[in-house]
Amino acid sequence: MINAIIALAIIAILLWIYWQKKPRNTLTSTGVPKDYLVGLNYLLNEEPDKALEVLIKTLQVDSDTIETYLALGHLFRRRGEVDRAIRIHQNLIARPSLSKNERIQALLALGQDYLRSGVYDRAERLFLEVIDSKLYLQESYTYLLDIYQQEKEWEKAIAVAEKLSALSPNHIGREVAHYYCELALETQRKSGYEMAFRYLKKAYQYDKYCVRASWLQGDWEKEAGNPKIALGYYREAVTEDPDFLPEILPAIVACYEHLQDEKALMNELKTLLMQYPRISLILTIVDQLQKTEGDSAAVDFLAQQLQQKPSIRGLNHFIHLQQGRSDLENRDLQLLKTLTESLLKDKPIYRCVQCGYASKILDWHCPSCKHWNSVKPIIGVEGE
């Protein structure tokens, strides 16, 4: 509503500018420009499109008015009325009276309109045209990068990211490392591991602590039947970013299962627990204890851990272990279990540390704020 009022206000400003300029050849016998009256009439009848059409046709676009038109286009785009924004910007570009800088501003704005409406090929062409002019380079490259990420054109994204990095000191190594990880995944699916590994090496060149690259190397070594080498990469990944330990843990367990070395697994899990007290890790140890030492050892360990690290998931598992072996009525335990399960049900597992976006899926590229590596398992009583 406020935006709608602002749009009408901007159109009113344009009408006022028109009144100030009063082109002589359009004056009526009363001294009032005819088009001004027509435009004002549309505005008062709340028909901003028609008022705007009159203005665009008759009010000369110059340094006094271009900013006002651009502000109006920006406002329409922000409101989601992209067609209106496109009409304004296309009309501006068609004006031969524009200076080079003004025309480029209009092209950049039109590119943003197409980007917003998902017409990426047109948006790309416009941003490339702006780049050719050597003006607004940082903005144009940033928008291009957005397009290439959405289109998953990783090689183009890498090229643009490098241009951006040359323009400003902002560190974009982590993003580029992710583009290389994406390329590695694509290549592995199409042509196998050898070339894909080369892309992972490139990822490390841009981010030497790239947790995703280490995790991928671990997965591929595990798939190739090299669990010992895989474990090395998984350990690296956990050191690089311990927040992902709960996700990497099942792969670590699978490697030890392949090696048939339960004792080494337990040692590794307990070493990890000293550094990273996470409920997934505690529950993995509980599972191993149950297999190797029985229910009592598992329950005792869990009870002791829950005192230090309260967790709904932990409590839920504790009740599960108690069922069938406790003096408590099974019915009461079932009631407690239903309660803990309902507390956990529909809760997000991951949250973006940049924007708070919550989800049940781990996404390397936050769908909301577009940051890379920012969606992580939730820590706390309801999460990890």
Ligand SMILES: [Zn+2]
């Ligand atoms: Zn986010």
